[in-house]
Amino acid sequence: MSNPSGAGPSGPDDGRSADLDAASSATLHPAAREVLLAALDRGYADPRRLHGRARDARLLLDNAREATADALGVRPDEVTFTSSGTDAVHRGLLGLVKGSRRGDVVVHSAVEHSAVLHAVAWGARGVSVGCDRLGRVDSDGLLGAIAPEVGVVALQTANHEVGTVQPVGELELPHGVPLFTDACASMGRLPLPDGWAAAAGSAHKWGGPAGVGVLLVRKGARWRSPFPGDDRVDERSSGFENVPAALAAAAALQAVVAERDEVNARHHDLVDVVRRRVAAEVPDVEVVGDPVARLPHLVTFSCLYVDGEALVHELDRHGFGIASGSACTSSTLAPSHVLEAMGVLTHGNVRLSLQRDATRAQVDAFCDVLPGVVRDIRARVGL
Incomplete structure (x- = not known):
């Protein structure tokens, strides 16, 4: 990928x-x-029309669906492109609720992304199940919460904020209770687990264009559209797909899956460096999330007596772009509901997630800068 400055895309x-x-x-x-x-030159037309340009766009859309299905190990007719990962979450989860014969109660983990929590609050009734200090859901508690009126169980594949992988494929749900999994944080980086009826992904997290979500609905799943209908061939979508972006997302997904063994191993080692150095070199810090069963590229830690917003700004001033606050509400820098559910420190937290081409030099430079930044922020408030 070209860069006028001659620098790599991450710095x-x-x-x-x-x-x-x-x-x-x-x-x-x-x-x-x-x-x-x-x-862009071939995919601009509405793929539902009959003229030549539209047929070209339909061919590209079909190719995108087939490439995505091949990368994820699903059927092409189980793939729908949406306007975002959030849209895919809403459609996937609420569609299973709408199609349920049991009831409108959704049992979910306390550490689900806000997209899941908002969907439940808008179109269902929720029962939240806790987790341990690593962010792993209480599987027995989740299964024990499945009452007769429970229509869906929702459990993320991996946590967006702390990276902990959840036991999605290990759950044995009662017959007739479908599982929705938010796979936005892991799709492409990890194989999809077994056992789900609907799943959601987000292209911008694996290196595709922003504004493309992926909704997967298993053949035979009881899914009904929870939103107003649209005169489209695919009932799971609405509106005019961004065909060029969908095709680009599929191409990125195929490439990421092809290279993930090498990239994941490298990222895992780099994150281990961060976990080790931060714990050893920054006083009063808590590194959170499962140290082993986790996303390979992501780590979160919290610094006592430090404001998260100040930490973001100071690290940005040193050239390091990081996230703080909840992974789903960082624009407000509200305390993280994920960290609260885990029972760990909720303020002064940083989520670091590595780009595809991240290097040891970048990681070491970040770890070199961090202790001084934390020390200076604490000094300003007299600590």
Whole structure:
């Protein structure tokens, strides 16, 4: 991927600065950029029309669906492109609620993304199940909460904020109770688990364009659209798909899946460096999330007596883009409901997530800067 400055897409090669917020916006994968530019000329028409340009767009959309299905190990007719990962979450979860013959209660973990919590609050009744200090859901408690009126169980594949992988494939739900999994944080980076009836993903997290979500609905799942109908071929979507972006998202997904063993191993080692150095070099810090069963590229830690907003600004001033606050409400820097549910420190927290081409130099530079930044912030408030 070309860069006029000669620097890598995540920062200068010497590691003195870096974009460490891939969980919010991974840099566009080179495969996505190439396909997007090529598809803009052919994929602009409405794929539901009958003229030649529309047929071209329909062919590209079908190719995107087939490539996505191949990368994820699902059927092409189980794939729908939506306007975002949030949209995919809402449609997937609420569609299962609408199709349920049991009831409108959703049993979910306390550490679900706000997209799940908002969907439940809008169109269902929720029962929240707690987790341990690593962020792993209480599986027995979740299964024990399945009463006759429970229509759906919702459990994320991996946590957006602390990276802990959840036991989705280990759950044995009663017959007739479908499982919805929010796979936005993990899709492409980890294989999809077994056992779900509907799943959601978000292209910008794996290096595809922003504004593309992926909704997966298993063949035979009882799913009904929870929103007003649209005269489209695919009842799970509404409106006019962004065909070039969908094709670029599929190309990035295929590339990420093809290279993930190498990238995941490298990221896992780099995150281990962060976990080790932060715990050893920053006083009064808590590194959270499962140290082993986790997303390979993400780590969160909390610093006592430090304001998260100040930490974001100071690290940005040193050239490091990071996230703070809840992974789903960081624009407000509200205390994290995920960290609260885990029973760990909720303020002064930083979520670091590595871009595809992250280097040891970038990670070491971040760890070199962090102790001084934390010390200076504490000094300002007399600590």
